[in-house]
Amino acid sequence: MDTGRLVVDAPPDPPTPAPVNPLARLMPVAMLAAMGGMTAMYLTSTDSPRNPMFLFFPAMMLVSSIGTLAYGAGGPGRTAELNDQRAAYLRYLDTLDEVLAAAAEEQIRVLHHDHPEPAALWTLAGGERMWERADDHPDFCVVRIGVGEQPAATTVVAPELGADDEADPVTAGALRRLVRHRSVVAGVPVGVPLRSTAVVTVSGDPEAVRSAVRALVCQLAVLHDPRQVTVGVASPATHWDWLKWLPHRCDTPSARHHVVVVDGARPPEPAEDVTCIVLQPDDRTEVTVHLDGQVKAVSCDQLSPADAVACARRLARYRPGAGARRPGGPDWLSLMGIDDPEQIDVGMRWLRRSAPDLLRVPIGVAPDGAVVELDIKESAAAGLGPHGLCVGATGSGKSEFLRTLVLGMITAHPPELLNLVLVDFKGGATFLGKKSQYQRLYFFCARRHLHPYLGRPGRERSGRRPTTRGLPGPCRQTGVAGRQSL
Template sequence: MTVAPEPPTMDPIRLPTPPAPPGRPGFPLIACVAPLVAAGLIWGITGSALVLVFAVLSPIIAVAGLLDGRRSTSRQRRRDVAGYAAQMAEARDAVDQGLARLRQEAWNAAPAAHWMLRNAHDATRWADPATASLVLGAGPGLSGLRLEGGDSAEQRELRARAAVLTGAPITVDPAGGIGLVGPGLVVTSLARSLVVQMVGQFSPRTLGVRIPAGDDWAWAVGLPHRSAVSPAGWLTITAGTPERPNRAGQPGQPGQSGGDFRIALAEAGATLPPGCATIVRVHGASEAELVRMGGHPAGLHFVPHLVAEQQTAGFGAMLRREAEAAGLAGSGDALPETVAFTPLCSGWDADSGRVAGRTDGSPGGLACVIGAGEQGPLSVDLVADGPHALVGGTTGSGKSELLVTWVAALAARYPPSQVTFLLVDFKGGAAFDTVRELPHCVGLITDLDDRDALRALASLAAELRHRERVLRDTGSRDITDPRSAGRLPRLVIVVDEFATMLDAFPTLHALFVDIAARGRSLGVHLVLCTQRPAGVVRDSLLANCSLRLSLRVNNAADSMAVIGSDAAARIDTGRPGRCVVRRGPAAAQACQVATTTDGDIQAVLDALPVSTQPPRRPWLDPLPRLVTAGQVAALAAEGPLSPAFKLGLVDEPELQRYTVAVYDPRADGHLLVMGGAGTGKSTLLTAIAAQAPHRVDLIPADVEATWDALVRARAALDGPAGPAPAGGRRHDAGPECRVLLFDDMDAVLARWGEEHRAAALDLLIGLLRDGAQSGLRLVVTGQRLTGALQALPALCQSRLVLRLPSVYEHQAVGESTASYDETVPPGGGLWRGARIQLMQAEPAGRNLEPAAVPSVLDEAGASVLLVVAGSAARSAAAIRAAASPAFPHVALLGAHPSAGARDDRLVISDVAAGTVLVGDADTWQAHWSLLTGLRGVAPLVFDGASLADFRLVTRRRDLPPALAPAGSRGWLVRPDGTVHRVTVP
């Protein structure tokens, strides 16, 4: 319990430091002695007695300096005092402003009875707070204002003034009972003030009022709380004599079992009933004393807030009218606590407004009953009352139950051929779990996947175009035209948490405004539901929502935004499903929404006629994770396709369709495919090669095969066609276009040496630049664009982007950051700005292995082999272990010279047929004459040698074929100078 509201935290006010008195200036001894010393020195040098006259100035200068110091000190003292006074004046103003602000905030947080009487519509929100707080009057309280610094008497006085908030609201908790002691007239006026506050805070469903007989309380007879039926608690006013304890035995809180309040009036303290936790003694109209609060002495004096009987005139009648509009009192008491769906809704006749046998409804409207009103079943019609509806309601008010009941009631009355539902729930979809199995439901959009939600909502624009096209083809003006009968069912779009959807996707507001503007003629209706309508649903959308329904909302502004009054803000929290319905300018009606169970939905399903024709859906499901060649072929058969490669399916929600993605090398140029590991790049190349409508070479991610393909393609551009592909497969379907498929180009480049990598990049870029003129097209796949590969997007006319590891790599290939989606499955990506799912490759029919590389020991026609080895001893041992019959002799150059050799060096005549001479590059340099003599007849093999060794020994600057880093590969230079790749032991 508090006397005044908790003061808000404010920044402390800094007090100035009082000025310190300046010290008195000392005697200028140095200024006095200096002239004497100077005069003496000059006299000693010049001997002139006239110089001694300057010594007389010494006391004059000293006295002048002393006077000047005192003058400066006095001036500084005056400046410090004036500055301190100005700072203190600012501090006093800050204290006054802070106290005024705190006082205003305290009264805003605890409005008194006079404010409620002047602003009844805003004050009586009936939000049913967990605890009540009553304003007794105005008095002193702790301000909570902090002052820092300074400790002078003046500042201590200012601190004392800032600590007390005069004129603050004195509030008490009515729990435990309030006893008012004093003269009868003023005590009754104070009690009247407390009653006004209590009925303004609690609704008639939560608090009932018992008043004593007499003219002083005649004004309270009209309060709706007087006729409350079984409220959660009672407010009892006793005057004069004690009464028995309440039915629970002790006072309590509304909303709890047996919770009551009590206000007791007495002329003297002895006549008060026992147990009052708060006792107030009223001395007069301007003075009262809080004697006890919460069972403890208080002794606080304040000015009571008194309310005269004339000030309450009409207050009770006004509250009763508002309670009746909200279904909380008067005729609203006739509304049942709960309403069952099946007995009320299944047999209601929209034409007569009576409960009758079930019909299939009327094609011109969408009337259905959603609950019970004061006069019986209450129906709404989206066509007649709409065309669109706005539903407001806070958490726990029964908002989702209203939507489920509305959908179920429409489904029970109209078949899917007349009405369909698109359900949108941005709370996860649980609200519509019970109705999603209805055949009328053509889609459920949730917030589980933002991209799927946007995709589905984008399809709505296409649905509007489809309906316009149907009406135009039939020559109809709108959906009610007989010429379009049976062609288009009405589509009801139900959006739960509309504000949440707009927060996530603000651009969708324009789409819903468009639907609202054109929906009536096209048969598209919106039911928009939100917790906070005020400021969320704009006027352009509200103008078309003529049907308004509001369950309980948190404040009057939200209630006004929906139904034009604050009646929904005063609906009892203990009445979920209580609703206020307003149709255009007509008066609002109270309603208890029917409760729909799983059994009710099953009964609706059982009563529906069996139909083999499902309703048309306004949007397609997301692309499947697995797209087969059969699915693509079936869709491709629907329209003509050019002889091109089929890649997969493209999602076009704005056109409500899937289309086949095709790549025509002749028209589309080179194709760059980027994607992370396992995203389907190799599968795509396999699928393209399997179709083979053109001449296709599939190059695996192998350094040797890729190098050969690049060299061969360059040679083909520069002259006659090169040899058959090595390590790849070729399908010939016509000479007009040739396609090379390179897999994982960036990974292959990383496995080459620096010079081979640079040469391969030059070859690749040259083919991309020059290939178009000769009918050559390249399809290049990779994971990352690094180094010179960053030029590929500019050289490739077509681009397919699969899932990449990060948004930065996605942006590096030329796509926008907004299109990045890390959740796409393997095979999913972007093709020309649209979402694509690649087709799974069919078996190619044969397993193509890289072409075999001949062994160096199988070299035909050679009698001697010359081996340049990185490790001569290891290569010699490996060749001996291979035991080739063509080369039975293996000699390690320089280790075993012949008997007749001069200077331990071999000559040509020393080398017998069938000999393999092995040495490293330096050793062969030492035997250069032998190397020169044998190269004309013997092949030269490089085993484990570097490119530098190759150039050192051969004196050639051209690059030999690239070698697999981990393979048993070497170079063989034939006597005619050709270089080949060979397998070495």
């Protein structure tokens, strides 16, 4: 998120009226005198019949006098020049407003990424963002409490305006509205700096207050390492039993900061590096947040007990330094030693395979950073054996593991040594899209049209072996190639 200052140019001064010749000011007076004389002469003349058309001359002189006075008071061309100045400056402000609007949208996107919605916190457990805020992180112990207005990342620096009677009201008013509207960004996460706050008081409806504190605690637990931030509770009620699942409940004296939730109990004595979150239920429906006695304008987040339990239990399996994926870890390309996937020389990669490397591919990294390899050669060939079992609940990563294994095998072995038969009894989504122009991939599942020569999986369960017609030659042959077909 880019931050900076945007200096706005001052609006142009209104054009100064041009000095008027005194004789020009006397001209309307002379015309009015002449008009009066002609009117009197017309009314007092008796020598000839009166023609009403002669009255047009005094009327025309009156209109001409009024126009002369109006034009002389405004100055020649002053109105047109003022309108041009206004149009140019308003177009300039519109351009600045577009720039500031784009900066505000970027600020909203970045803040919502850095401080995610409470209901989405459980999705970060086990990912790269879990416990990402170390003590050197700029948002260490800054926890989202809700949404509201925040100062704009791009500061608008307004020029000094003169007195109201000297400035153009149109351009000056447009400038003031721009500065007022773009100085803040609405609808963005509002964070609480726990490191500099001793007491956070949340008051209002009891259920709404507990829901807001649940969201705050889950934000803290998902984004901060238990070795650096701990969470405690002082409450006789059972509303906070779910905190037992958090790794942050462990007593870590070396932690950089400690947070204590106080609900219906006496707060502990103030101490350094300790923040007390005190719940004060009352009859008000609106939730109010005080930071060391100062009101924080915010619309508090809400998190249900079920969502809080789900988030805490997702974190329960992880411990610092074991099981958590850290940012910057190796991906599949680096494990396989591939710099550019568009420039893979498969011929050279296949020629480099020695006997110990056959049917051996990396599948991940250990907690200490060591590469973990799977070798499915026979145990007599110093392998782990060709048979294995992968067990896990739905969403635990079984399909991702199988994709990693298959992709590594077809990348590291030529088709003369390796063919794959992929069997999926759950609809075929695991290996969807896994096609190779080199290897022969034979795929069938129980819910779709099967290869006519492979038969159905029911035959395997009943003890009947499908015919080998239609399988690639190496699968039917004896020797190394046949044994290495999967």
